[in-house]
Amino acid sequence: MGKNSDILSVLQRICQTYPDHSAVVEDDVKTLTYQQLWQQSLRVAEYVKRQGGDCPFVGLNLPKSASYIVGMIGCWMAGKAFVPIGTDLPPARQSDIIHHADISLCLDADIYDHAMSYPMSTTISPCLPHHKAYMIYSSGTTGTPKGILVSHAGLCNLAQCQQQGFAVDSHSRYLFFLSVNFDASISDILVTLTSGATLVIESMPQERLASTLFDVIENRKVTHTDIPPSLLRLMSPEHCPSCLQTIVIGGEPADIDTVRRWSRKVRLVNVYGPTEATVCTSMCRCDDQWDAPLLGDVLDHTHYSVYADGKFDVAEGELWISGIGLAIGYYKNEELTSKKFPVIDGVRYYRTSDHVRMTKDNQLMFVGRIDRQVKYHGQLIELEEIEHTLRINKNVRNVAVVKRKTDSANDKEAIVAFIQLMNKDIVQSDVERQLRQCCKHHLPKWMMPTFFVFVDHMPQTPSGKTDLHALSVMPMSRTVCEENHRYISEEEETIANMMADILKLQAMGPNDDFYLLGGDSLDTILLLSKLQQHHITITPAELRQASTPRQLARIQVRHRSMCIHSSQLEDQWQLSCSPAITTSVTTTKKPDVVLITGATGFLGSHLLSEIFRNLVPERVICLVRCPSSAAGLERVRDTYHKYGLDLKDTARLEIVCGDISKPYLGLAEDAYKKLSEEVSAVYHCAASVNMLANYDQLKDANVIGTRNIIELCMRGRRKQ
Template identity: 30%
Template sequence: MQDCLTDWFLETCARQPERTAVVCREESLTYAGLAAEARALAAELLRRGVAPGDLVGVRVARSIDVPVAILGIMLAGAAYVPLDPGYPAERLRFIVDEAGIGLVVGEDVPARGHPAAPDAVLPRVAASDRAYVIYTSGSSGRPKGCVVTHHNVLSLLRAALPLFDVGPDDRWTQFHSINFDVSVWEMWGPLVTGGTVVVVDADAAYDPELFLDLLLDRRVTVLLQVPAVFRLVAEAHVEAGRPRHALRYVVFAGEAVDLETAAAFVAGQPGDVRLVNMYGPTETTVYATFKLLDEEALSGRTNRSPIGHALGHLSITLRDADGVEVPAGEAGEMWISGAGVCGGYLRRDDLTAERFVTSDGVRHYRTGDLARRLPGGDLEFLGRADRQVKLRGFRIELAEIEGALRRCDGVRDAAVEVVSGREVGDYLAAYLVAEEGATDVVGRARAGCERTLPPHMLPATYTVLPAIPLTPSGKVDRSALAARR
């Protein structure tokens, strides 16, 4: 059994060195070519002083550089930290400083183009070694880095891949930013089963019509999508006359599935496309549940947000605020235990102790997500127990955005809510209280947020109020805010 992700990839490479491993626009690499580029990068990183266990930043554009960079860093015995080029400089500086990153692939060293290194002695990587650290939104206003090991990811792959009929003939899209951990499944799913990674370039990623063309032209068979984005792709498909596609699987994750859109997409379609809904926080390594969306599930008659059962390497219990398991059929917070639960947060022992708890000798991650277990064992997702939200696949702490707004010039107080729009879907709405005498508060707040927050955390609308409305108990009156829009 493989000890690390790179071992599994190299075993696949040895079986089929000349098959296409990755493609983006007109560029492609075979498995042998990808392995050679990654080995050369690993040798260069070692030459520059990277040591096993180090954290190395990755800041590359959507291209075949993505898998090269990740594989190269892992072959050097290090772990990667995504640094999305679209994130504000201040946020990237925070991540680099806190993670102690000394080298960034894509800035200090290119991903490709290094001399071949056939004689390079690469370090041995253990299952317990870190594979990556992905930073997520923090309720304190400080992003937190989830530390994930090779063992965590290997456990996911071994538990989840047998639920899919995939192999060397499949072509998977790499659609998501590597700052979003669905990208882990998008890359390793094909690379350990002999398939092809189809990296979605920036133009196609932000244009549903171009993305649909890519799906059709590349004959993509496995597509992973956040429901809000898939809705746009499905609309483009209808507008194009519902052309025949090669999709075999569409996997939803990141937010509550849109059953109506999913059902309409497969209605009357030739072929055998299977729709799957999966749920999971970054702290439990990408996915924690699996649900095949059959006709009954798509109807939504008994379960409006079906996330299915726990994957085989995990266990999910539903508990009340005191950590006591709730009776069957009642709502409770999902506590997840098992091989996918990560080691905690980088240099955040206090937060790790708060969210990762041991009960009856078993270590759990407290998700903050509510669910109900239905007759038959399926879980129904019910939303957040706190003010953390998921929007277009990204987990967002509204308190972090509120903190950023309060630090803006001219802003005395702020509140943020998620608003549902009929045509544009869910979006973030900011409510501001201006300091006395302040001018252009909206412009200052918008500019301040753009300097410090990543794009997915930027409010779409700003409303200036004389005061943030409060309930008699002193909490923000959310219903009153909704009335001010």
């Protein structure tokens, strides 16, 4: 793999070299070998060729999953560039991206499943260096996200350099932690797959994954992962599983103490690079002498220049990047492309707007930004885009958004919106509620202002512009009014005290919102942990929906009301037993008629495949919830295609339309009796799996359904 390599040729060679090696493992349940990864990508490629039209882009509206990886590679095979459209983005933002890129085909979960029924493409489009590879949307100053269009030119170079820098090989297991909205996720995918390594995916919410990260790493035998420095700060190297060898950090400066502590435990690599230069342009192996945010060693075929006052190669100034990884530019924005990608003396550069300085050891270190772009939670944000969104409200006269330190004891930084209203009679709380709703509709969550501060007048500079520096140091003191400080339960007060402790606030009222007062994803992890220690069980999803002490206390009360005492459960179990069950026929040594439930799921479909391969019964009956046998067979076929299985032996396969949660499995009494007398073995795989559902919601499928299957086994012919 070198400078001029084709990323698909590299992946194809890896798939041929390691066909049976695990390429992607999702939730330790779904595994794709490299051969299956390649074959499923060919199915997506065929679908995209037939349905993609003339648009050069295909949207990937898929969560972090094996399907996302297959979709990405399939787009390249079809000669298309992919555009990540995260399922967690607000609908309005998804719509803006689709409209701006003129996307006619968007792969979501349903379309992806349909694509798996297509034949494998027999041809693969070449990925030449100048061809479009992907487009990532980032914050834009006009209120519209800007599309950064990246070619294939730098992908192989990036993967090869990171393989060496991270020490990734075919024995590595790389945890895919970052969001698909973050371009660094692309390099995590490529450095893994071009090494013949295994990409480990956990689909749980990121807050939950972060809070159980060490458990996941140990259980999945993870050797490499890429995580934000702010999360690494909360983790103790003393408790790190021994299997973890390398941690990659980037996106924001890491604090010195965290870097020093962790560099003694693992290979800690700090990466730097803008989206406009194919994810990463330099890397630095950290050690216990780390004392500054160094950019590190530049990747092959990449060059750094420091520019100031019309001169290059000065000691301090703006970082300019040149080399094979530079993006094509900003889609549909030639003016901005010309400004940010100037050509000087025949060399094309990207102006990063990053302020850097040369150290005494001739190392470049990051100093800060030279424009109004800021890094927040690892994401590059245009503050002007937030301002543009807030100006939509007719009650707003003027607005300014800054990233600044709050007045809380933890000296935390936050995005703060200063609002000047049209007149003083407008109710500020009403406007704040409207503005938050507007932001929620138009902006991704990492761009949401933490605080709204209402001012009578905006401070101005001598030239008449808004004085942003004055706003960044303006006091932001906050008090809790007496009315809001009255708790109606001890649990409310306990939760409020925990929140105040985490946010470093003097006090919190029962109706104060954890997130509106500055709580972020890392604070969420801490709060959930503290709640658990006090035997208050709240899920991340519940906390996102109910984030005040009073709301959480009510949820806890509701949880208790839904709990069932073991004695009550015992009564239910005793009552559910049928009094008259007979068995009249002795078992056979080898089952000739097999009944399987759950064949349209992951486990059931693989089990069905093994039954045909190893047991070779005369008949296999699949109990499927479906309107007709034909529809049921189609569901089984679709599942087989989805998981790369081959359903050949349909002559011995029989579909029975039924429902395990209903009496007689949803069958007529004579059909049920016939089934009980014919079947000699039962494989029960059907279940409802939902971590957020309560007992009552799961009971019909999982408890009643299992009881009904047991009753079937005890009637008619004796069964295995």
